[in-house]
Structure formats: structure tokens, C-alpha cells
Amino acid sequence: xxxxxxxxxxxxxxxxxxxxxxxxxxxxxxxxxxxxxxxxxxxxxxxxxxxxxxxxxxxxxxxxxxxxxxxxxxxxxxx
Numbered sequence: 001x002x003x004x005x006x007x008x009x010x011x012x013x014x015x016x017x018x019x020x021x022x023x024x025x026x027x028x029x030x031x032x033x034x035x036x037x038x039x040x041x042x043x044x045x046x047x048x049x050x051x052x053x054x055x056x057x058x059x060x061x062x063x064x065x066x067x068x069x070x071x072x073x074x075x076x077x078x079x
Contacts, residue, residue: 003045006037011048018052025049 001011009032017031025046028034035042 003048004032004034004037004041006041007033009034009041009045014045014048015052018049018056022049023053 003009003011003014013032014028014034017028022028022031025035025042028045028049029036034045
């Protein structure tokens with residue numbers, strides 16, 4: 001879905017920007033020019049950014065838990 005019509009910024013571009021380290025609206029504005037023309041997209045862009053950050057946080061947390069479980073499982077064969 002296109003988020004910013006003025007600068008042709010899609011949700012996919014926002015997701016890619018977050019994957020590359022963007023984490024604030026200011027950074028998103030700098031990288032993709034979102035909200036720099038008419039400003040009507042700012043609310044939607046903020047929502048997509050927040051959802052993407054939450055998804056990445058949940059994924060990272062789940063991955064960390066999985067790695068922790070793998071690393072700290074007692075070895076039943078070692079006894």
C-alpha cells in the first residue's frame with residue numbers, strides 16, 4: 001500500500017527502512033521524505049513505523065528466547 005503519495009513511499013519501503021535501522025519519524029522523514037510535502041501521510045506513516053517496530057521487537061524477543069533455550073538446555077547424554 002502507498003503511504004505517501006507525494007513521494008511514492010510504500011509500506012514496503014518503510015519496512016525496509018526500519019530493517020536498515022530507522023526507528024523514529026524524524027529518521028523516516030530524512031530517509032524517505034515521508035510527510036515533507038502535504039503532511040497528510042504522517043499519521044499513517046507513524047502507524048506503519050510503530051507496527052513494524054513492534055513486530056521486529058517481538059521477533060527479536062522470540063529469537064532471543066529460542067537461542068537461550070538452545071544454549072542452556074541440560075544435555076541428557078552428559079550424565
